[in-house]
Amino acid sequence: MNKRQFNTFSIVVLILMLFTSGLTFAQNAKITGKVVDKANGETLIGLSVGIEGTTKGTLTDVEGRFTLGGLAAGKYNLTFKYLGYQPKTITAVDVKTGQVTTLDVQMEQSATQALKEVVVTASYRQETVGALYARQKNNISISNGISSDQIKKSPDRNTSEVLKRVSGTSIQDNKFVVIRGLSDRYNSTLLNGAVLPSTEPDKKAFSFDIIPSNLIDNLIISKTASPELPGEFAGGVIQVVTKDIPDQNYVSLSVGAGYNTQSTFKDFNLGEKKSGEFLGFANSARDIPRGVPNTVEFRISGAQEKINAGKLFDNSFNTKSSKGLPSQNYQLNLGFQKRFENEGKLGLIFSLSQRNGESISSSERYDYESNYKQFDFNDKIFKYSTSSGALLNLAYVKGNNKIALKNLYNISLDNSYTSRYGVQFAEQDSIRGNSLDLVSKSLLNNQLEGDHKLNWKDIKVNWNLNYSYTERDQPDLKSLNYRLDYDQGATKYEAIVPNGTASRTDASRFFSNMTEDSYGGAFNFTIPFNLFDEKSTAKLGVLKQYKLRDFAARKFGYIRSSYGAFDQDMLYLPMDKIFEDQNLNLNGFIMDEGTENADKYDATSDLNAGYIQFDNKIGSKTRVIWGVRLEDSYQLVNTFDPSGNKLKVENTYLDILPSLNLTYSLNNKTNIRIAASQTVTRPELREMSRFGFFDYISKRILQGNPDLKRSQNTNLDFKYEIYPSNGQILSFSAFYKNFQNPIEQIVSSGNGGKNVSFQNANSANTYGFEIEARKNLNFLGDQDYLKNLTVYTNASFIISTVNLNSLVSEVTSRALQGQSPYLLNAGLQYASPKNDMAFSLLYNKIGSRIAEVGYEGYADIYEKGRDMLDFQISKNFSKRFELKLNVSDILNQKQIFYQNNDNKKTYDASKDNLMNAVKYGSGISLALKYDFSLGK
Incomplete structure (x- = not known):
């Protein structure tokens, strides 16, 4: 901390x-x-x-x-x-x-x-x-949402689980949201009206598992734009509003444990766990040791000085064996309120949460070039994950005024060890690889907001001042590979330690840190007026968001000494012995630094926006929300070109973003909605830097592209919706989207390997439709269990095409990168008010989508959709004690990535190139919650 x-x-x-x-x-x-x-x-x-x-x-x-x-x-x-x-x-x-x-x-x-x-x-x-x-x-745009009342009736523990229930939405990696099949780069997130920064360093995504579900007042996903919403989205804007003044005082504690069929009580290997890291903080002992010269001094240091510097590093190329432990989670929630004689009231909500778990995933990994297999690896990834979070909201309300201070803090840590064995066919080597990695990520968000109603003209004013701090710390990523050169008749595995200069892939140690400060503010005014004898409103406001990001990395690695007679026998030492201090000498190994100029960048982002929005009634049935948003954006990235020269990347855009939402009410239960809008999608700061990160797992370098441009998006929507009775819905939606210069993640060939980068396609079109239905089964009979049983389903079907005129390396048309052709959600829910028991059976699947865009001779890589089935059951006892059982990923299907060789829509193991297949195991968890509130 x-x-x-x-x-x-x-x-x-x-x-x-x-x-x-x-x-x-x-x-x-x-x-x-x-x-x-x-x-x-x-x-x-x-x-x-x-x-x-x-x-x-x-x-x-x-x-x-x-x-x-x-x-x-x-x-x-x-x-x-x-x-x-x-x-x-x-x-x-x-x-x-x-x-x-x-x-x-x-x-x-x-x-x-x-x-x-x-x-x-x-x-x-x-x-x-x-x-x-x-x-x-009455939502002004085409949207879907969940209120706190509905959340109370579900067994969901965090916001990502809640989002699974929203129409047209799915969750990736248990935390990232996918809307209408579009990748996470096309979404924006608001927490209590303030734009949240990305929790991920290499992509635009927010990890929704950090917010406990019981602290949500409501959650809305707007799928169409309106002037008051941020203009940077095409999939949806996720608006999360947390509670601030509770209905009553309460204290509750929940404790849970989980079992994974593939990991728990199985043999588990991991690098060292240091003190304090169970909370999510990376121990400072992992940092570059004091006394190690800076990069410039290290480069000119003599051999003995580099040897001495190398001895300052811990010899932490080792693992410890144990048995995989069950996952654990703890949460403490407090709510207080106080009323004053002057009719004012003060409220506070506080939450502390802590989760940790150990997992084992087995992965098959391959690569191909012109359909020739390059390598064949079997990976076993052992991971210890932990996260801690705190939320504190404080609010004071009196009459026409409200002031609130809202705070959110979350920190997470992943400590992983990858054991690899397999074959590299090009070099004709058998490989035994090892990688130890630890990443700590944190997010701090503070907001001060106010709502006021002025007596003059009944004008409403709301404002928000916010600050966010994001940090990603990756201290001492280590990799060490051993090879057996079988075509040369070798009989023993020897460590791959380079000559001359440090390698980023072998016998390497990598350190990086990224911090980002974000400052924001927004002021909005709502002015009522009459038009054609109907009440109308005009809303206008301004927003500013200013970000400062700083990133720096250093690459170290062991090399064979050229100053004496190198002892070849050292190459056959095991991982935990090879780099001990006595082996760092003029006849052994020397610590070298391979840091490049491009291994650091700093960046600035400045967004200024203003809008005007009108909400008009035309007659008794038609409502029109229309207006325009103006966004002036500036992005600056100070990075380096491939030659090491300083490179300043600047983007300045002025975007005029009109939007229209029209609702026609056929009757009290039926709406017809039409919407049209213009939005944008800007590149992330990381995507414009030249920094290249080597990913040991995929054996690729992730590198930015300074030439990226923003995508301009045109959106058209239609929706027909019926609300037959409480909690029930039947709706049909159709939509069309045009993207100019969409940003895509691609694979390219260079430097003797493959890079992952980003580039703009010329244009893309996406169109599709959604169906949603939610129905209580009481129409089947008068039995109580039918009255308490609800079935729901929603499905999205999407077609997308990319204009490849600007991509000379590609020869055929294809779908938009990250776009799923379909998305299915279905569920059966039971909730009995008599015995306080509830259960739900949930199903989710997305269609195969392009994960990475290839090049000529290297086919696009697809992610195959998985059938996901979850079961949850909960029971309340005496209003105080609650028991929840959750069974997740019951089917436990492999996550498969493949090169599609026959242009068919499904994976064919006999024809397609399997690139990666991973199994994660099914999970069973039990949670106990006790409410100490005397008011129960």
Whole structure:
């Protein structure tokens, strides 16, 4: 933990201690909820809420929320009154001792200004159903979402698991989101309205497994653009809103453990685990030792000085054997609220989480050149993964004003060892390879935000100031290979230690660190007005996001000494003995440095945006949201060209991004939506640098391309949606997208090997359709279990083509890199309110897609889709104790990458070149949660 992270963590802990001191859990029952306009979903601020027959009442706050506390058990009738709206009474609201009853209400505008209005009356159950319709139908863009109420009924533990349930969405690697089959580069992520940075150093992606699901207030994926949303996306904008003021005080603790069929209790080999690393922090003992000269001095050092420097490094080319341990996860959640006599309320939510596990994956890996096999490897990858996270949200609300401070911190660590054996056919060598790697990644996000309603013209103002810090530390990536030169009659494996200069692939040690600071702010104004006797709004705002990134790497490696009589016998020493201090001498090995000028870069990104958006009603059935967004972006990367000369890469773009969303309501349950927009996709800073990273697993160098341009995207959408009853939906969507200069990941040949890089295609087109259905099975009979059983499915089918005019190395057309031709989700869910039991059976699959674009003589590499089947069951006992069982990846199919040689849509083992096949094992986990809240 660096000084900046430590200071922030200390402030968070201090706030928590001060705020929670003296607080107790309340036993009184409460009714809480949110009030919105039925026509457009806007929150109603300052609305009067009362209990019929009493003087007890309150007003809705700036978020449209209300709380009626201090209630005895029983049934109550609630009244809702607001100027310009028909008064409403909700009957039979059932309140139980020590519990919170949630009631969301939608109000209808008055058709007349007469003094005497008709009072609308509805039951508690009817109003709950109506509020759900309002949330789903009144989104201004074509979108899908999940509310906190739906999340409570699912066994999902983090946001990535929640996202699996959203239509047209799938999850890769249990954390990265894929929308409409497009790769993660085409998505943007907002946390509480602020743009989040990528959690990955080499691509634009956010790891959604870091946010606990029970802290989410709502989650929305917008698939069409609107002026208020970021303009940099084509798949979707994922908007995650975390809770800030809880309905009641609570403390809960959950503990879980998991078993993997392929890893747990199996023989497990790993490099050293150092103190503190179970929390996710890389121990500083792994860093380049003090006393090692800087790069310039190292290059001019004499042989003995390099030998002395080499002895400063630990001899950590070794592994320890044990048995694979079950995975573990722990989570502590606290929620507190305090109300003041002045009607203000203060709320706090705090969460600590820790997860760790050990896994073993077995991989077959091959490579081909003009259909001739280059190598045949069998890899066994042992990995210890751990992550720790903390969330602290603090908010104060009084009347028309709200101020909130929201903080998120997560750090993760992967410590892995790869054992390899196989054959390199070109060199006619048998290979035994070893690689030890450790990577620590952290994300810190702080936000200060405010919501206000001005008395003048009922103008609403919201603002956000945010800061994010991202770090990726990779200390001491080590690789050492042994070979048996069988065509020369060799009988023993000898270590591959180069002569002359250090290698990035053999007997190497690699150190890198990347940090990024991101500063942002946004201000938005919503102004109501009347147009054609209908209520309308104008919304305008500005945004700024400024990033500073710094990356540096150093490459070291052992070489054979040329200053004496090199002792050849040293090459036959085992991995843990070969580089001991006594073997670093003038007749043995010398530490050398192979760092190049391009092994570092720094970068700046500056985005300034402004927009104006109108929300108009045309008659009683048509709603139009239209406007324009202006984004001025600047990217600067200071890197080096292949000759080592300084290279300044600059991109400046001014993008005008119009959008239109039109909704026509056929009736109260049916919408027709049409949308059109212009968006962009900019290259990541890493993708424009010349830094080349050698990936031991794939035996390739990942290198950026300074010539990348942004992609300009045109999007057209149509959707027909029906909401027949509570929680049920039937919808059909069609879409078309045109990409100018889409960015793709490619494979190229050079330097005696293969590189992975990025380039712009000329253009691409994508079109397809989506179907979504969710239906309760009570129509099959009156049995209770049918009423509690729901089946759902959603499917996306996409066709994409790339114009290859600018790619002279390719000779045929193909699909867009990363684009899946189809995506399927299906599930069966059961939830019983009587016995508090729930289960779900989930299925997911994506179609085969191009993972890497090849070149002439080297076919494109496809990822084959896998059938993923998960089962989850949960049971609550006495409202306090919850038990969850999860069985993941039941089918345990191989993840396969292949070169498609027959141009068919499926993998054929007899014709296609298998490039990589990995099995991960099925998982079984059990989690226990206990709620200490006295209010339960």
